[in-house]
Amino acid sequence: MEPDSSLFIDHKQPSKGIKRALNNYHGETEWHRNWKAAFPPAFREVSFSDITLGEIHRADVHTPCGTTLEFQNSPICLEELKSREAFYPKLIWILNGKKFKGFRVLKNLPDVNDPALDAYDFCHTDHLSMIRKPDFLRGSPRVLSFHHPELRKLPITSCYYSFCWKHPHRVWYQAKNPIVVDLGGHFIYQLKQRRQLSGDYPYLHMMTRKSFIEQYVR
Incomplete structure (x- = not known):
């Protein structure tokens, strides 16, 4: 099951006119890279083009069984959490607990x-x-x-x-x-x-x- 029937997986560069909605892509940490390196290259940085909204969403890891793994190194707001969970039906959050206080x-x-x-x-x-x-x-x-x-x-x-x-x-x-x-x-x-x-x-x-x-x- 993919994130939405109006989406398609795009391993190429997004078309002109489609804006990006990329999560955790810029400024990646070593922690992010170490987790991604545990998965085959074909699973990493999988882009989904939302034709309806004209956006590109990039999953940190997307597996053949349809599960998306998002590696989160910093806090996010409730709106962003709900947005990602709505976009990826089979999402698992991986949190960097070493940054948690107490x-x-x-x-x-x-x-x-x-x-x-x-x-x-x-x-x-x-x-x-x-x-x-x-x-x-x-x-x-x-x-x-x-x-x-x-x-x-x-x-x-x-x-x-x-x-x-x-x-x-x-x-x-x-x-x-x-x-x-x-x-x-x-x-x-x-x-x-x-x-x-x-x-x-x-x-x-x-x-x-x-x-x-x-x-x-x-």
């Missing part, structure tokens, strides 16, 4: 989708704890640590993590498409949210950079 990976979590946790909400604190949903609905939530008898036998995973982001770029919490945070090294982290009565709980799903890339390069 961002820390904290503790391993249990499986957030474990049915044993259906009656609980994670607390929105740096300390790993939960509350019972019925208590929350009654307006008298009691905080339970994972040493509590109801929780202490839950297995802890090696792929789900809590995190702290003291100065978050809140626009990313409004993204509809997947977000992957690159903190450097062999591992990357997908930012996810668990739906909860007391407010959605953001957490990280860790994976290797290699396994992520191999989904699209076989």
